[in-house]
Amino acid sequence: MAEVQKRFGVIGYPIKHSMSAFMHNAVFKELGLPYSYKKFEVAPEKLGEFVNGEGAKLDGFNATIPHKVALLKYMDEIDDLARLIGAVNTVKIWHEKMEDGNERIRKKGFNTDAIACIRVLKENGIDAKGLRVLLLGAGGAARGIAFQLALSGADLSIYNRTKERAEELIKEIKSKTGKEIKLIDDEKLKEEIGNSDLLINCTSVGMHPKVDEMPIPADYLHEKLVVMDIVYNPVKTKLLKTAEEKGCKTIDGVGMLVHQGAEALRIWLGIEPPIETMRKAVIENLRG
Ligand code: ATR
Numbered sequence: 001m002a003e004v005q006k007r008f009g010v011i012g013y014p015i016k017h018s019m020s021a022f023m024h025n026a027v028f029k030e031l032g033l034p035y036s037y038k039k040f041e042v043a044p045e046k047l048g049e050f051v052n053g054e055g056a057k058l059d060g061f062n063a064t065i066p067h068k069v070a071l072l073k074y075m076d077e078i079d080d081l082a083r084l085i086g087a088v089n090t091v092k093i094w095h096e097k098m099e100d101g102n103e104r105i106r107k108k109g110f111n112t113d114a115i116a117c118i119r120v121l122k123e124n125g126i127d128a129k130g131l132r133v134l135l136l137g138a139g140g141a142a143r144g145i146a147f148q149l150a151l152s153g154a155d156l157s158i159y160n161r162t163k164e165r166a167e168e169l170i171k172e173i174k175s176k177t178g179k180e181i182k183l184i185d186d187e188k189l190k191e192e193i194g195n196s197d198l199l200i201n202c203t204s205v206g207m208h209p210k211v212d213e214m215p216i217p218a219d220y221l222h223e224k225l226v227v228m229d230i231v232y233n234p235v236k237t238k239l240l241k242t243a244e245e246k247g248c249k250t251i252d253g254v255g256m257l258v259h260q261g262a263e264a265l266r267i268w269l270g271i272e273p274p275i276e277t278m279r280k281a282v283i284e285n286l287r288g
Contacts, residue, residue, distance in 0.1 A: 006035040007057070008268065011042040011050060012064035017208050017233050019282045020062055023261050026281035027273055035059075042067065048074060051091075056105050060092045060268045062261070065204060068111075068140030075109035082111035084176055087143040089113055090264040110267055113144030116259035118152065124251055126198065126226065128152035134184065134192055136215050137202035138165040141230055145202055150179035157182040157192055161203070193220045201229045206237035214238040223247035232257050235286055254282050 010020040016039075024037035042050045044066055051074040055061055063071050068087040072078060075088065082088050088109030095103045121128055131154045135146055138160035149156050150173050160166035163185055170181045184192045193199060193216065205215040211234055221227065227243035232253030240250045262273040 004034055004036045006033075006059040006269075008035065008037040008060050008062075009040050009055075009058055010037070010062040010064060011040045011047075011055070011067055013041060013043050013066060015039045015041045015064070018064065019233065019257060019285055020064075020261060022281045022285040023258065023278045024265070026277050027265060030274055030277050031271070033269075044070065047071070051107070055091075056093065056107070058093055060090070060264070062264055063089050063091070064141075066140065068143070071109060074107070076106045077108040079108065079110045081114060081147075082109050085111045085114060085143050085147045086172065087111055087113070087140045089140075089144070089260060090267055092267055110264075111144045112260040112263035112267070113141060113256070114148035115263050116256050117145045117148050119259040120228070120251060120255040123255060124226075124249075128154040130155060131198055132196045133157070133198045133200065134159060134196040135200050135202055136160070138162070138169045139202070139204075142202035143169065145200060145230070146181070147173060147177070150177055150181060157184050157196070159184040159189055159192070189216065190220045193225065194222060196225060198226045198228065201227075201231065201237075201239055204231065206239055207231045208233045212238055214242060218242045218246075221246045221248060226251065229253050230256050232282070233286060235283065254279060257282060 010018055018039055021037050021039050028035045047070055068089050071088040090110040090112050092108045094106055096106050097103055128149050133149055133154045134157045136159050158166045158181055167183055170183055173179055173181055201215050203215050205213050221243050223246055226249045228251035229237045229240050230253045231237050235252050243250050258278045265271055265273040
């Protein structure tokens with residue numbers, strides 16, 4: 001066996017059910033790269049300790065719930081889009097030679113959720129411009145998608161369990177991009193879904209192990225709606241299952257996972273990743 005030359009990983013809390021390691025290791029294997037990728041369970045209060053300790057020994061890592069926003073403050077550099085979005089899900093790490101001959105470790109934060117969202121919509125023949133989109137959620141995962149959709153000219157609305165959080169995100173997007181987004185509360189939710197073309201679940205509702213939960217009442221769905229979920233474990237969430245039964249077109253969360261990972265590989269290694277290998281690795285391991 002060749003010695004492992006580059007090391008990557010993913011941090012989250014919890015992280016046990018993440019498919020990222022299967023997906024990235026499948027790419028390294030297929031391309032014959034002596035690299036590795038592993039999961040790190042990092043509690044929120046240990047984030048700084050990880051980033052400056054074990055994490056700094058890696059060549060890069062991804063971040064998932066609940067670290068995407070908190071990571072920003074630990075970066076030496078932040079990519080423009082990640083700064084605008086206010087969330088980092090991909091960190092690139094390298095060693096920089098200083099004038100005195102010493103080396104220092106540098107970390108740069110990126111957000112690859114935004115581009116992944118556009119790629120997934122494109123794969124499904126959907127153009128965001130002018131599309132009436134209702135986004136559920138206002139956390140770290142919702143941010144990238146919300147900013148990207150607003151910038152792409154979607155007619156966007158946001159609903160979140162904690163209304164104030166959605167209100168804050170909407171205000172922030174307005175002040176940074178000038179784009180208007182509608183705030184949806186419980187009373188307006190049903191009507192808004194009735195008037196939407198696309199519904200995207202960016203909350204963690206329905207994720208393993210609470211697979212019987214869904215973020216909206218089933219009877220709010222209608223057949224003209226396209227329903228997309230960013231939860232990928234299980235692939236067919238209760239929301240997607242119910243939407244299918246209502247005759248809706250559905251888009252599962254595997255595409256988002258694959259495309260955010262592919263973009264991370266482009267950033268870390270400058271390679272064009274084998275998308276189908278990544279998709280296959282995720283699906284096979286989810287079945288397992
Ligand atoms: P992430 O980085 O994955 O977005 P997060 O910042 O913790 O993680 O956000 C999780 C999102 O799922 C939030 O929008 C959260 O709603 P709140 O802002 O009200 O917490 C939403 N969420 C999580 N559990 C939920 C539940 N049981 N019902 C409704 N929304 C939920």
